[in-house]
Amino acid sequence: MIWTRAFFASATLELAHLKSNRAFVALTALAAVSFLVMVRLFGLTGSRAPMALINDDRGTYSQGLIDALLAAHHSFALKNMSEEDAAKALGAGRLVGIIKIPAGFSKNVERGKTIPIDVQIDNVNVDLTNDVQRALPAAILAFGHRYNFPGARVQVAEHDVLSHDTNYIPYLVVSALALDAMVIAGILGALATAREFERKTIKLLRLSPASTGAVLAGKLIVAAAVAGTALAITVLAIVLIYGVVPVAPWMALLTLGGCVAIFTCFGAWLGVQLQRTLAAVPLLFGLVMPLYVDSGALEPTRFDGEWIWRIAHLSPIYYAVGVLEWAYHGIRVTPEPVYVDLLALAAMALVSVALTLGRLRKRGAQ
Amino acid sequence: MIASVWGMARNDLAVWLRSPAAIAAALLPALGMGILVAVLTNSVGQQPVALVTQSKGRLGARMGKILEADAEAYLIEEMTASEAERAIGDQRVAAIIVVPENFDEAVAGRKAVVDLYLNNVDIDLADDIRRSVARSIAEFDAPQLGLLGELHGPSEGILLPNPYRVAVAEHNMRATNVSFLQYQVIPIVVLVIVSIGLLGTALLTARDFERGTAKLMILSPAGRLPLVVGRSLGGSLITIALVAPLVGLGFVTHYIPYCADTSGAPRWVTILFSAPCAWTLSVPFWSHAVALIALLAAVTLTTVGMGILLGIAVRDEKLVTMIGLNAAVYLFFLGGGFTTVAFLPEWIQTASRFVPTSYAIEGLRQALFYPDLVGFGTDLAVLSACAVLSLALASGMLARAWRKG
Known part of the structure; x- marks a missing residue:
């Protein structure tokens, strides 16, 4: 045949x-x-951890910190919430954590004081916890450099292998x-x-x-x-x-x-x-x-x-x-x-x- | 009636045991997912990075030490500049961090720079490295911005001033972290239940129609309810028989050589031996253990009921296999496999509310990882309702199908 x-x-x-x-x-x-x-x-859950933001300060610096958090390498999806709602959402597993900027934050930063921000983390998933723990200092570093605070001595110079x-x-x-x-x-x-x-x-x-x-x-x-x-x-x-x-x-x-x-x-x-x-x-x-x-x-x-x-x-x-x-x-x-x-x-x-x-x-x- | 129910269940068990293809059909995709999770565990978190310390000064050495100490973020290897260039070209490292020769002098002039040469092949990997390097740099001038400082600094009342004027007081919700593998093994267990319960029972039912044995059943004096209940019992028993050892093993992996993370065995050996049952969790408190068993039983019955429905509706083994596998994929992902549904867009969260496995996964995570059983009642109620509804529907459809011959 x-x-x-x-x-x-x-x-x-x-x-x-x-x-x-x-x-x-x-x-x-x-x-x-x-x-x-x-x-x-x-892919959707690979970045932008949902975090509640409780901002008790309405000054310039708190906004600067929020901007730095939002720009911190696609790390956070910040949601403005009341303290009560945030606690409820965190308990129900709908948030990775809560960031609280205290009242008087801007004034104290203006005076050169170091202000701790309270961060509660639902550390149930170590991968997400790691991302948040690394992104917070990265945002603070960017915040400090943005306002040229004296005393910061080192910066990162990034050179990417690819153009984008x-x-x-x-x-x-x-x-x-x-x-x-x-x-x-x-x-x-x-x-x-x-x-x-x-x-x-x-x-x-x-x-x-x-x-x-x-x-x-x-x-x-x-x-x-x-x-x-x-x-x-x-x-x-x-x-x-x-x-x-x-x-x-x-x-x-x-x-x-x-x-x-x-x-x-x-x-x-x-x-x-x-x-x-x-x-x-x-x-x-x-x-x-x-x-x-x-x-x-x-x-x-x-x-x-x-x-x-x-x-x-x-x-x-x-x-x-x-x-x-x-x-x-x-x-x-x-x-x-x-x-x-x-x-x-x-x-x-x-x-x-x-x-x-x-x-x-x-x-x-x- | 009991004799009929038991007879049907026993027959289904015997058919299962004689059908290695059906067992493979039910188990292989789930085991594939298990291996996938194990491989993913290996690839999340740490990235291979080359460190080139050109500075001979004290401060340069300190910067290098800070970077090396962050073992949680990097798999760091010290190299010369030329070795590092070769390594990034061969993709042995994802980035090169260079502490330049003039680092100490530049620090004195507050103009020091650490160079990061990054293979930004995708944004997830690149961002991981960017965050980690930024943290190490911040730690140089503000030691409390390192991990230890975040955990045990301001949150324990110790606040050191730093030039960035912001510190982190981190409060973790639980005493121990749950590893990525532990977190993701729960959906895998649910997937195994779905695969065996849904696919296995659907195949058995479709087979009855394809081989004409369904007609013999209707001629028997048993009646439709005992047959549906018997099939549910058989499906549930085989599901339990295959899932119980998996769950049981999960709690004793602490004690099995080469399974636990702390065994000292190479990472790949641990993954090979423990996936997909590497829960390595402590046995839960009795109330959580009861919740765990109740949820597993409810999800088993739900999937078995859905399997009978599918088998009656489709009546073709090949089609049942394809539909069952497709359904298992959706039930797994929309239920929260590899993802946390609460972190997904609103419309997916809404869709997920209609997926029974989302209640199972959420409930099981609550029972195993959370101190309170928040939402357990709702989860169990939804799963039980789904089980009853699917079995009732299956019983009705079976009677109708047999009447029509």
Whole structure:
């Protein structure tokens, strides 16, 4: 049988299968969007701890201190509250803390006195507590320098490696694209191969004179195309909702296409290994989050320590995030050059295809 | 009736035990989240930083010591300028702090500068370092602006004047801090319950419809209520069987080698051995323990009821898996997984009020971390109401579905 005929027949059949499983495909795409939304939620709590502000002083200096607190590296979301409301909100876990500027603050500062401000902290979460404990002296330092108080002898001179800061949510949503690609393409790839075992058609496949490679290619090209379409919706959402546009659009497109190809192949391999969609889907869900976090999704992986960074090299998401962050924001999150990340992605795709083909032939022979 | 209920529950337990795929489907995503939290624990807080002390003077050395002493903020390593440049290029450090050669003279002229070369790749990481360096600089002229001063200075009546004219009197609400891992393990436990209770029971129910065994059930003389109650009991028992050891382990991790933070084992060993049950908490006071058990039971019943509803509504194992996994993700995040709902925008807080897991997570955190059980009654009442409602609805829907064949 001609290779191309087998390829097209297999692709047509796969498309028909996916059409009859529209709800499943739609839910897979929904899962990808869900991850994007959830990653955003996580990003929202990364900064600006909600703190009550009780200001019993109406002078210039208290306003200066409030300005310094607001400018302290995105640390506080200050809420003016009465003492009673603040205590209630703190007790109910709705605030990280309360800052109280005492009456006479401005007058005393004017006279050169040092005034303690009372800060109550709900230290239930050590991460948020640390942020507040570090941000308060940073704000006080800025306050002192703003008014040129005598006696302050040292300042920080910051030299940033990059010309601008990348906000946390735009950073996170770009890395989430790699996660989405893995979820959608992986599940559809797994569905394409596991179905042959679930319906016992693997034996027919093996007995037919058609090339296994052509049949597999036909199935996977359709799975990848559907996954690519679903991913395009997520990409559009990122552009329209978050306003994140790639600085290198062609590279972004190429990488996302590459991710879809790799993860479809990876999913297909998983489907052949497990032979059941019901086993492959949760495994992919279970794998995807740890792989995502250990891939430079939240910050460059090497900052998390050498062993975590070394393990990350086993994950395709590490390389995908490396290229995507470069393509979208022009930043490097892997020490390896971008072309090395691209080559690693291509190599992983080839290995996945080879493994799936080998496994299909071997299993089919049984 | 009791025999029918028990028969149904026993049958479901047997099916569960023979279905490793279903167990995997329920457990793997939750365990994945657990590992994720453990990895996150490793990455929050401390950032790797290179310190280059070019100054040979006394004050330069003191500045270096202040920076090095803040081990809570940095993983600091002393380097030469060229080593540090290589390290920031290779991403082995996120920033370089330089105490320049003329530091002592500049301090005398009140014009000293500490240079911070920062890899500002994202704002979260960059701000963490900016805050920490600013605190260390402030500490140079105002020692009470360091962590010890914040905690034990003005708040204990000891106030030293400083050139910035403001000091911090910090009062912490509780005697011990809860670690990031401990705080986040609670939603993970709830996720495990959701995954097993909801997904597992939904799969069992959908399977009955797919295999046609639902028809046999309706022909049996048992009646619909015992069948729904039996399925709930089976789902609850398997959930309890899988969750109880996880929770139990959480309280004894203090005593398990390599699990506790203080074990002296490398960080990655601790994470590997303890995730996702590294609560390492002391056993709570009896009233809090009772609250904990009641909440866990209520959330189990709620998720089992929701699972039966889902299974009856969808009746397809693949679709049930996808819907269940999607639902688990929303229930986890909107319930407060990885986030504190109270700190999110108003509309998300409102949406979260309609998510039962938010009551479970809030209630469990109150029971474990707070001295008072504020809101416990509401949390338990909402969860119990959800459980009763879902079971009643499931019973009604099951009768309707079977009537229609």
